[in-house]
Amino acid sequence: MVKRQRDIQLHFMVSPEERGMINEKMASIGTKNMGAYLRKMAVDGLIIHLHTADVRELVRLLRVTSNSLNQLTKRVHETGSIYGEDIEDLQKSYDRLWGAAEEIMLRLAAI
CATH class of the missing domain: 1.20.58 (Methane Monooxygenase Hydroxylase; Chain G, domain 1)
Incomplete structure:
Protein backbone atom coordinates (compact mmCIF):
# COMPACT_ATOMS: atom_id res chain seq x y z
CA MET A 1 0.00 0.00 0.00
CA VAL A 2 1.41 3.35 -1.06
CA LYS A 3 1.15 6.03 1.58
CA ARG A 4 -0.12 9.37 0.33
CA GLN A 5 2.24 12.24 0.68
CA ARG A 6 0.71 15.46 1.88
CA ASP A 7 3.32 18.15 1.96
CA ILE A 8 1.23 21.25 1.18
CA GLN A 9 -0.24 22.97 4.20
CA LEU A 10 -3.44 25.00 4.01
CA HIS A 11 -4.41 27.41 6.73
CA PHE A 12 -7.62 29.32 7.38
CA MET A 13 -9.28 31.08 10.29
CA VAL A 14 -12.73 30.48 11.75
CA SER A 15 -14.81 32.17 14.41
CA PRO A 16 -15.66 30.37 17.66
CA GLU A 17 -19.21 29.86 16.33
CA GLU A 18 -17.92 28.35 13.09
CA ARG A 19 -15.58 26.08 15.04
CA GLY A 20 -18.55 24.92 17.10
CA MET A 21 -20.54 24.16 13.95
CA ILE A 22 -17.61 22.21 12.50
CA ASN A 23 -17.31 20.21 15.73
CA GLU A 24 -21.06 19.48 15.69
CA LYS A 25 -20.94 18.26 12.09
CA MET A 26 -17.91 16.10 12.83
CA ALA A 27 -19.70 14.60 15.83
CA SER A 28 -22.82 13.94 13.78
CA ILE A 29 -20.84 11.73 11.37
CA GLY A 30 -18.76 10.16 14.12
CA THR A 31 -15.28 11.46 13.32
CA LYS A 32 -12.74 13.12 15.56
CA ASN A 33 -10.04 13.63 12.92
CA MET A 34 -10.46 17.28 11.90
CA GLY A 35 -7.79 17.11 9.18
CA ALA A 36 -9.50 14.19 7.50
CA TYR A 37 -12.92 15.81 7.85
CA LEU A 38 -11.82 19.19 6.43
CA ARG A 39 -9.89 17.51 3.61
CA LYS A 40 -12.93 15.37 2.70
CA MET A 41 -15.25 18.38 2.76
CA ALA A 42 -12.86 20.51 0.68
CA VAL A 43 -12.43 17.79 -1.94
CA ASP A 44 -15.86 16.12 -2.01
CA GLY A 45 -18.12 18.64 -0.27
CA LEU A 46 -21.26 19.75 -2.04
CA ILE A 47 -22.29 23.38 -2.28
CA ILE A 48 -25.87 24.03 -3.27
CA HIS A 49 -26.74 27.46 -4.61
CA LEU A 50 -30.46 27.87 -5.13
CA HIS A 51 -31.73 30.49 -7.53
Missing part, protein backbone atom coordinates in the same frame (compact mmCIF):
# COMPACT_ATOMS: atom_id res chain seq x y z
CA THR A 52 -34.67 32.01 -5.69
CA ALA A 53 -36.19 33.49 -8.86
CA ASP A 54 -37.78 30.08 -9.53
CA VAL A 55 -39.21 29.91 -6.02
CA ARG A 56 -40.49 33.49 -6.27
CA GLU A 57 -42.25 32.60 -9.52
CA LEU A 58 -43.78 29.57 -7.85
CA VAL A 59 -45.04 31.73 -4.98
CA ARG A 60 -46.44 34.25 -7.48
CA LEU A 61 -48.33 31.49 -9.31
CA LEU A 62 -49.61 30.17 -5.99
CA ARG A 63 -50.95 33.63 -5.10
CA VAL A 64 -52.63 34.01 -8.51
CA THR A 65 -54.21 30.59 -8.22
CA SER A 66 -55.35 31.18 -4.64
CA ASN A 67 -56.82 34.53 -5.60
CA SER A 68 -58.70 32.96 -8.53
CA LEU A 69 -60.07 30.23 -6.28
CA ASN A 70 -61.15 32.78 -3.65
CA GLN A 71 -62.94 34.91 -6.28
CA LEU A 72 -64.64 31.85 -7.73
CA THR A 73 -65.74 30.67 -4.29
CA LYS A 74 -67.14 34.13 -3.48
CA ARG A 75 -69.09 34.21 -6.77
CA VAL A 76 -70.53 30.74 -6.18
CA HIS A 77 -71.68 31.76 -2.68
CA GLU A 78 -73.27 34.95 -4.05
CA THR A 79 -74.93 33.55 -7.18
CA GLY A 80 -75.23 29.84 -6.48
CA SER A 81 -73.79 29.03 -9.90
CA ILE A 82 -70.44 28.39 -11.52
CA TYR A 83 -69.37 28.81 -15.12
CA GLY A 84 -67.32 26.37 -17.16
CA GLU A 85 -64.99 29.19 -18.21
CA ASP A 86 -64.18 29.89 -14.55
CA ILE A 87 -63.31 26.24 -13.98
CA GLU A 88 -61.13 26.21 -17.12
CA ASP A 89 -59.28 29.36 -15.99
CA LEU A 90 -58.69 27.84 -12.57
CA GLN A 91 -57.47 24.58 -14.14
CA LYS A 92 -55.02 26.49 -16.36
CA SER A 93 -53.73 28.34 -13.31
CA TYR A 94 -53.22 25.06 -11.43
CA ASP A 95 -51.50 23.55 -14.48
CA ARG A 96 -49.03 26.47 -14.59
CA LEU A 97 -48.46 26.16 -10.84
CA TRP A 98 -47.78 22.42 -10.97
CA GLY A 99 -45.64 22.81 -14.10
CA ALA A 100 -43.43 25.35 -12.32
CA ALA A 101 -43.23 23.14 -9.21
CA GLU A 102 -42.28 20.11 -11.30
CA GLU A 103 -39.59 22.09 -13.14
CA ILE A 104 -38.05 23.22 -9.86
CA MET A 105 -38.11 19.68 -8.45
CA LEU A 106 -36.42 18.29 -11.57
CA ARG A 107 -33.65 20.89 -11.30
CA LEU A 108 -33.19 20.12 -7.59
CA ALA A 109 -33.06 16.38 -8.30
CA ALA A 110 -30.28 16.98 -10.82
CA ILE A 111 -28.05 18.56 -8.13
Whole structure:
Protein backbone atom coordinates (compact mmCIF):
# COMPACT_ATOMS: atom_id res chain seq x y z
CA MET A 1 0.00 0.00 0.00
CA VAL A 2 1.41 3.35 -1.06
CA LYS A 3 1.15 6.03 1.58
CA ARG A 4 -0.12 9.37 0.33
CA GLN A 5 2.24 12.24 0.68
CA ARG A 6 0.71 15.46 1.88
CA ASP A 7 3.32 18.15 1.96
CA ILE A 8 1.23 21.25 1.18
CA GLN A 9 -0.24 22.97 4.20
CA LEU A 10 -3.44 25.00 4.01
CA HIS A 11 -4.41 27.41 6.73
CA PHE A 12 -7.62 29.32 7.38
CA MET A 13 -9.28 31.08 10.29
CA VAL A 14 -12.73 30.48 11.75
CA SER A 15 -14.81 32.17 14.41
CA PRO A 16 -15.66 30.37 17.66
CA GLU A 17 -19.21 29.86 16.33
CA GLU A 18 -17.92 28.35 13.09
CA ARG A 19 -15.58 26.08 15.04
CA GLY A 20 -18.55 24.92 17.10
CA MET A 21 -20.54 24.16 13.95
CA ILE A 22 -17.61 22.21 12.50
CA ASN A 23 -17.31 20.21 15.73
CA GLU A 24 -21.06 19.48 15.69
CA LYS A 25 -20.94 18.26 12.09
CA MET A 26 -17.91 16.10 12.83
CA ALA A 27 -19.70 14.60 15.83
CA SER A 28 -22.82 13.94 13.78
CA ILE A 29 -20.84 11.73 11.37
CA GLY A 30 -18.76 10.16 14.12
CA THR A 31 -15.28 11.46 13.32
CA LYS A 32 -12.74 13.12 15.56
CA ASN A 33 -10.04 13.63 12.92
CA MET A 34 -10.46 17.28 11.90
CA GLY A 35 -7.79 17.11 9.18
CA ALA A 36 -9.50 14.19 7.50
CA TYR A 37 -12.92 15.81 7.85
CA LEU A 38 -11.82 19.19 6.43
CA ARG A 39 -9.89 17.51 3.61
CA LYS A 40 -12.93 15.37 2.70
CA MET A 41 -15.25 18.38 2.76
CA ALA A 42 -12.86 20.51 0.68
CA VAL A 43 -12.43 17.79 -1.94
CA ASP A 44 -15.86 16.12 -2.01
CA GLY A 45 -18.12 18.64 -0.27
CA LEU A 46 -21.26 19.75 -2.04
CA ILE A 47 -22.29 23.38 -2.28
CA ILE A 48 -25.87 24.03 -3.27
CA HIS A 49 -26.74 27.46 -4.61
CA LEU A 50 -30.46 27.87 -5.13
CA HIS A 51 -31.73 30.49 -7.53
CA THR A 52 -34.67 32.01 -5.69
CA ALA A 53 -36.19 33.49 -8.86
CA ASP A 54 -37.78 30.08 -9.53
CA VAL A 55 -39.21 29.91 -6.02
CA ARG A 56 -40.49 33.49 -6.27
CA GLU A 57 -42.25 32.60 -9.52
CA LEU A 58 -43.78 29.57 -7.85
CA VAL A 59 -45.04 31.73 -4.98
CA ARG A 60 -46.44 34.25 -7.48
CA LEU A 61 -48.33 31.49 -9.31
CA LEU A 62 -49.61 30.17 -5.99
CA ARG A 63 -50.95 33.63 -5.10
CA VAL A 64 -52.63 34.01 -8.51
CA THR A 65 -54.21 30.59 -8.22
CA SER A 66 -55.35 31.18 -4.64
CA ASN A 67 -56.82 34.53 -5.60
CA SER A 68 -58.70 32.96 -8.53
CA LEU A 69 -60.07 30.23 -6.28
CA ASN A 70 -61.15 32.78 -3.65
CA GLN A 71 -62.94 34.91 -6.28
CA LEU A 72 -64.64 31.85 -7.73
CA THR A 73 -65.74 30.67 -4.29
CA LYS A 74 -67.14 34.13 -3.48
CA ARG A 75 -69.09 34.21 -6.77
CA VAL A 76 -70.53 30.74 -6.18
CA HIS A 77 -71.68 31.76 -2.68
CA GLU A 78 -73.27 34.95 -4.05
CA THR A 79 -74.93 33.55 -7.18
CA GLY A 80 -75.23 29.84 -6.48
CA SER A 81 -73.79 29.03 -9.90
CA ILE A 82 -70.44 28.39 -11.52
CA TYR A 83 -69.37 28.81 -15.12
CA GLY A 84 -67.32 26.37 -17.16
CA GLU A 85 -64.99 29.19 -18.21
CA ASP A 86 -64.18 29.89 -14.55
CA ILE A 87 -63.31 26.24 -13.98
CA GLU A 88 -61.13 26.21 -17.12
CA ASP A 89 -59.28 29.36 -15.99
CA LEU A 90 -58.69 27.84 -12.57
CA GLN A 91 -57.47 24.58 -14.14
CA LYS A 92 -55.02 26.49 -16.36
CA SER A 93 -53.73 28.34 -13.31
CA TYR A 94 -53.22 25.06 -11.43
CA ASP A 95 -51.50 23.55 -14.48
CA ARG A 96 -49.03 26.47 -14.59
CA LEU A 97 -48.46 26.16 -10.84
CA TRP A 98 -47.78 22.42 -10.97
CA GLY A 99 -45.64 22.81 -14.10
CA ALA A 100 -43.43 25.35 -12.32
CA ALA A 101 -43.23 23.14 -9.21
CA GLU A 102 -42.28 20.11 -11.30
CA GLU A 103 -39.59 22.09 -13.14
CA ILE A 104 -38.05 23.22 -9.86
CA MET A 105 -38.11 19.68 -8.45
CA LEU A 106 -36.42 18.29 -11.57
CA ARG A 107 -33.65 20.89 -11.30
CA LEU A 108 -33.19 20.12 -7.59
CA ALA A 109 -33.06 16.38 -8.30
CA ALA A 110 -30.28 16.98 -10.82
CA ILE A 111 -28.05 18.56 -8.13
